[in-house]
Amino acid sequence: MSYVAIKGGTDAINASKRLFEKRIQPEKQLPEKDLLTTLPHSCDRIIAEGALYSDALAVKALLRSGGDLLEAAFYLRAHRSTCRRAGIAKEINSDDIRITRRISSAFKDIDGGQILGPSCDYIIRLFQVQSSDGGKISDIAKTSVIRAPSALNNLRDRDMVLLLENTEGEAVDVSRQFPLPPYPRSALMQVMSRGETGSMLAFAYTSMRGYGDVHPTIGDLRTGMAAISFTHPFTDGKVKIGEIRTTFCETVGSFQRDPKDGKLRLSNGFGFCLGHNETRAISMSILDLAIHNQGYSMGGADIAANPEIIINHIDGIESMGFTNHFKLPHYVTFQADLHVLDKARSSCSD
Amino acid sequence: MIKRVFAFIDEDAKKEIRRNLLKAVAIPGYIVPFSSREMPVARGWGTGGLQISLSLLQEDDCIKVTDQGCDGSVNAVNIRDFITSVSGVKATVNTRDATIIQTRHRIPEHPLTEDQILVFQVPYPEVLTMVEPDMAKQKQIHADSDYSKLWVLLYEDTSQYGDSRISNRYPVEINSHYMMDPSPIPKYDIARLNNSPALQLFGAGREKRLYAIPPYTRVTPLKFNDRPFIVEDFKGKSCKRCGAEGIFLDEIHTTGSVHYFCSDTEFCDNKLKEAKDAIER
Numbered sequence: 130m131s132y133v134a135i136k137g138g139t140d141a142i143n144a145s146k147r148l149f150e151k152r153i154q155p156e157k158q159l160p161e162k163d164l165l166t167t168l169p170h171s172c173d174r175i176i177a178e179g180a181l182y183s184d185a186l187a188v189k190a191l192l193r194s195g196g197d198l199l200e201a202a203f204y205l206r207a208h209r210s211t212c213r214r215a216g217i218a219k220e221i222n223s224d225d226i227r228i229t230r231r232i233s234s235a236f237k238d239i240d241g242g243q244i245l246g247p248s249c250d251y252i253i254r255l256f257q258v259q260s261s262d263g264g265k266i267s268d269i270a271k272t273s274v275i276r277a278p279s280a281l282n283n284l285r286d287r288d289m290v291l292l293l294e295n296t297e298g299e300a301v302d303v304s305r306q307f308p309l310p311p312y313p314r315s316a317l318m319q320v321m322s323r324g325e326t327g328s329m330l331a332f333a334y335t336s337m338r339g340y341g342d343v344h345p346t347i348g349d350l351r352t353g354m355a356a357i358s359f360t361h362p363f364t365d366g367k368v369k370i371g372e373i374r375t376t377f378c379e380t381v382g383s384f385q386r387d388p389k390d391g392k393l394r395l396s397n398g399f400g401f402c403l404g405h406n407e408t409r410a411i412s413m414s415i416l417d418l419a420i421h422n423q424g425y426s427m428g429g430a431d432i433a434a435n436p437e438i439i440i441n442h443i444d445g446i447e448s449m450g451f452t453n454h455f456k457l458p459h460y461v462t463f464q465a466d467l468h469v470l471d472k473a474r475s476s477c478s479d
Numbered sequence: 480m481i482k483r484v485f486a487f488i489d490e491d492a493k494k495e496i497r498r499n500l501l502k503a504v505a506i507p508g509y510i511v512p513f514s515s516r517e518m519p520v521a522r523g524w525g526t527g528g529l530q531i532s533l534s535l536l537q538e539d540d541c542i543k544v545t546d547q548g549c550d551g552s553v554n555a556v557n558i559r560d561f562i563t564s565v566s567g568v569k570a571t572v573n574t575r576d577a578t579i580i581q582t583r584h585r586i587p588e589h590p591l592t593e594d595q596i597l598v599f600q601v602p603y604p605e606v607l608t609m610v611e612p613d614m615a616k617q618k619q620i621h622a623d624s625d626y627s628k629l630w631v632l633l634y635e636d637t638s639q640y641g642d643s644r645i646s647n648r649y650p651v652e653i654n655s656h657y658m659m660d661p662s663p664i665p666k667y668d669i670a671r672l673n674n675s676p677a678l679q680l681f682g683a684g685r686e687k688r689l690y691a692i693p694p695y696t697r698v699t700p701l702k703f704n705d706r707p708f709i710v711e712d713f714k715g716k717s718c719k720r721c722g723a724e725g726i727f728l729d730e731i732h733t734t735g736s737v738h739y740f741c742s743d744t745e746f747c748d749n750k751l752k753e754a755k756d757a758i759e760r
Contacts, residue, residue, distance in 0.1 A: 138551045450521030462648075
């Protein structure tokens with residue numbers, strides 16, 4: 130009878146790490162610059178969920194994790210903890226971004242036009258090689274800088290859109306201070322903007338198919354490049370420090386009685402993320418709509434409208450970590466469980 | 480591009496954690512929210528404890544990391560290696576030599592001193608989670624100090640099963656005020672939280688909460704006056720390896736037989752070494 134081999138873990142751990150490295154074959158890996166251009170959606174997801182806009186680090190993380198996007202986002206988040214915050218950038222207005230794609234399903238004719246841009250929405254998912262028809266891409270798409278106001282501005286001008294009251298002074302930064310309930314909208318929005326795509330999609334989906342009241346219409350969905358400006362530390366002037374890929378989505382929900390004046394107005398929700406990820410921006414706008422506007426829930430449990438559920442359960446880094454922690458030894462607690470079971474069993478058989 | 484920082488976390492974050500720890504110490508058992516940075520270790524793997532350890536660490540500290548009473552356990556090895564690699568501080572398995580001890584699911588057997596800090600890794604910081612999952616309501620319950628839901632749970636368990644069904648993470652009252660989750664330590668260790676000379680800090684990274692039991696604080700398990708608090712029973716059993724009695728033992732079931740070993744392997748090794756030294760003398 131030998132002593133149980135819980136000791137001597139170091140060698141086994143190191144061997145496991147080496148095996149993982151070997152498995153992803155670093156010597157055969159594609160050049161980093163090619164990954165960014167050929168797998169842009171993977172990189173954008175890593176950037177958004179990792180909450181750090183860095184193409185270079187996203188690509189590194191993608192390689193290190195063997196293509197596991199949750200793991201890759203985790204690398205970025207961890208790196209974030211070593212960085213001091215330099216300051217707060219100026220607000221971005223979604224009307225000002227340089228558009229690469231922009232659609233509205235609410236209105237056919239919109240100011241600035243429907244711009245389909247690059248999208249896989251219209252592709253038939255067949256493995257047979259389908260060459261494009263060889264048609265020309267208009268020069269406008271290739272060369273001009275397109276900007277357009279939100280397609281919902283028209284409704285706003287007609288005073289038909291409900292504007293939520295802003296009770297917050299400065300926006301919360303959950304990476305500095307995680308708020309206690311009741312949760313400010315800015316905190317929820319930040320958590321959602323870095324939430325895990327699949328989790329947000331699932332919660333938004335519950336709301337649209339019965340356990341909630343959100344039947345949204347996409348008012349304005351756009352991807353493009355947003356300019357980031359910053360206050361110069363020495364001159365105090367506003368300087369543009371670069372452009373980032375972004376996705377914005379505004380959805381329209383049911384009409385509500387506006388608490389300000391009792392008039393009926395349309396509710397709307399807002400979604401945003403770093404990188405191009407439309408599914409995620411739409412999901413976020415639906416969750417925002419559900420949480421901040423009273424619905425007429427049909428399914429009973431309106432989980433997507435519960436800020437407590439959303440703010441605590443959509444972060445991929447957290448839910449993945451905790452789910453995997455169950456692989457850690459639980460010898461002591463499980464033994465204690467069995468002790469209690471034994472006691473309860475003997476108590477019940479008395 | 481990637482700059483190295485002492486003890487990994489940026490200095491502003493460390494400062495924030497230390498300030499929140501001071502608040503936690505000042506209000507024993509009170510749960511303090513903090514921002515909780517992401518660590519390169521996954522959430523749920525000790526990131527709360529890790530952030531506390533890293534923010535307290537100084538160059539002359541000596542760190543011990545243990546998991547389920549064993550410093551050789553996978554998670555303990557990983558966290559210890561990480562801490563030493565980003566800070567350069569000394570590491571030890573010896574409880575007596577450590578200034579900061581990060582632990583998961585156990586309190587080391589060797590009695591702690593005033594010069595030591597015990598850092599617990601916490602999965603569920605809120606003792607009320609099992610009776611009230613809503614955070615806003617939990618806040619209210621603590622403010623009112625109205626723990627009737629916990630008492631009802633205890634009553635139901637006692638009436639049906641003869642005792643509480645809670646085997647670990649047993650609710651404790653701190654300094655006759657807040658009810659607190661002591662992390663998943665067994666009941667044997669619950670009694671050892673009481674009046675400890677060492678500062679005991681608790682960190683839940685995923686849930687973004689910190690709390691503390693200052694040295695020499697009264698810690699009492701949730702229990703009716705006329706019912707004893709029964710801890711795991713190892714009477715008449717001893718460690719098959721070192722012969723120790725009256726400590727927490729691991730039960731090892733092999734075909735047809737049960738063997739017992741010290742759960743705290745450092746304690747076991749030390750006991751063996753002392754016996755060997757005595758023979759050599």
